[in-house]
Amino acid sequence: AQSVSQHNHHVILSEAASLELGCNYSYGGTVNLFWYVQYPGQHLQLLLKYFSGDPLVKGIKGFEAEFIKSKFSFNLRKPSVQWSDTAEYFCAVNVLGGLTGGGNKLTFGTGTQLKVEL
Amino acid sequence: NAGVTQTPKFQVLKTGQSMTLQCAQDMNHNSMYWYRQDPGMGLRLIYYSASEGTTDKGEVPNGYNVSRLNKREFSLRLESAAPSQTSVYFCASSEAEFYGYTFGSGTRLTVV
Numbered sequence: 001a002q003s004v005s006q007h008n009h010h011v012i013l014s015e016a017a018s019l020e021l022g023c024n025y026s027y028g029g030t031v032n033l034f035w036y037v038q039y040p041g042q043h044l045q046l047l048l049k050y051f052s053g054d055p056l057v058k059g060i061k062g063f064e065a066e067f068i069k070s071k072f073s074f075n076l077r078k079p080s081v082q083w084s085d086t087a088e089y090f091c092a093v094n095v096l097g098g099l100t101g102g103g104n105k106l107t108f109g110t111g112t113q114l115k116v117e118l
Numbered sequence: 119n120a121g122v123t124q125t126p127k128f129q130v131l132k133t134g135q136s137m138t139l140q141c142a143q144d145m146n147h148n149s150m151y152w153y154r155q156d157p158g159m160g161l162r163l164i165y166y167s168a169s170e171g172t173t174d175k176g177e178v179p180n181g182y183n184v185s186r187l188n189k190r191e192f193s194l195r196l197e198s199a200a201p202s203q204t205s206v207y208f209c210a211s212s213e214a215e216f217y218g219y220t221f222g223s224g225t226r227l228t229v230v
Contacts, residue, residue: 009158034218043208043221044161090160094218105176106219108153110160 002027004093006109013081013116021076021112023091032094033074034106035065039087047089050074061085086116121145124209124222131199131229139194139225141209149212150192151219152176152184154205161208167192199229 005024013019025031035047048059055067065076074091091109122143131137143150148169153161163176167186181203183195192211196203206226210219 004160032218036218043223044219045221046218049218092218105163105166108160108162110158 002031002093002095002107004091004107004109006089006091006112008112009110010113011115013114015083015116015118016080017116019076019078019081019085019114021089021091021114023074023076023109025072025074025091025093025107027072027093027095029095033065033067034092034094035059035063035074035076036090036092036108037087038090038111044090047076081114081116083116083118086114088113122209122211122220122222124207124225126225127223129225129227131196131227133200133229135199136195136197137199137227138196139207139209139227140191141193141222142191143209143211143220144190145211145213145220146189147211147213147220148189150186151210151212152182152192152194153208153210154178155208155224156205164194164207196227199227201229203227204229 003026007022033050036044037047038044050057050067058064063078067074088111090111092106094106125140151166152164155161162178165184167173170189173184185193206224208224209222212219
């Protein structure tokens, strides 16, 4: 079964610092990759996604991620974080045809709690 | 706004009580999902429904049942709640694998 690893469980940064959150997955087939963000007390919202083409994808709020197939990685980056970026970030992988009977199963990492200090 | 609506938002149950979590989506999505979120464990799939009329078990189905009432609605039932089911429950829907999921706002359930 596929798995998703997020190695940084808690990250604390000062405003304007650069951010990189790691995400590795364990599946050799065709995958779609996602980053979701969960602000305190809210539901998960899609930040960005990768299906094919340019491995550098840009999402909302200045976030971007790079898909490196050889490393099975999909790291999230932001050049300059803001206090409002304080949230939990989840990497997710969708293995095509990964569910019996259809549907698409997203496998989530355990999340990274980001705290941005003023 | 279009999206996924979950009710209730908060619930406290006593051990052994039953309850149903409701979920409805108005995006005409075929697939719907129930996840639970626990600290340090990310989101784990409980049950899913790939299309109207079908349901299947996910990673952690024990203690739960589901009903896909129609294309819009997908409910999750706890027949006899246990403290281990204290969690935040999210419903989600999707159209196809390219679009990821749209999540509901969650139900925070505490079983005492």
